[in-house]
Amino acid sequence: MKLLHLLSALCIAALVTSQVSAQSNSTASLTEKKVKKSKTKKFYIDVHEFGAGNVTAAAVAGAHEKDLATQKQFGANFIKYWVDESKGLVYCLSSAHDSDAISKTHAKAHGLMPSHIYEVTDGQAAPIRNKNDLFLDVHELEAGNVNPEDVAGAHKKDLATQGKYGVSFINYWVDKDHGLVFCLAEAKDSASIVNTHKEAHGLIPTRVMKVKQGE
16 A cells, blocks of 8 residues: 555646646747747837938938947947938937837937937838939838838839839838838839829828938
8 A cells, every 4th residue: 555655646746746747838939939039139220300401411421430330338239320400300220129229329429309209110122223313202101001011002002003103112110019010122213103103102201301321
């Protein structure tokens, strides 16, 4: 009887140990997934609003160099930027684990803080031909009214229509949470951008800005 009780106790102990081990492995696996997810970088477009006449492309180029020298400290990667000198606007495209990394990089690099930071998904980029001026247009469609799949469909319609107006769309970025779409294109003028969008799908941008690009 004692031997039977001893064997039963050993079996129970082995079962408990096995369950604890399985739970531990499951927890470890879940933790690893969370860590991997947290390490995944996202894309951001941040906007600096300096006001008309208060910014030049040369000054932004200098600030961007400081961002590049500082970005590794916060795990950020500044990719490109666009300057609208006439309106005093700067748009920066970057990747990072979170928006806080963007703010900290700007703060330490030069202290010029963005008015807005938008998390975005991007489309498939096309090369710049350098035959026309660059334009960045913004669609404000409100939260809940836009998703990347629909924008991809609209972008295909733009590509099918752009030749008629001498436009070449380079890329686009979508912030579905704020209902924003940013489009970058080459064109002879802003009217060509508007006409392409209007004929392709009817979604007219809120504003179209002639910009200078840096990276």
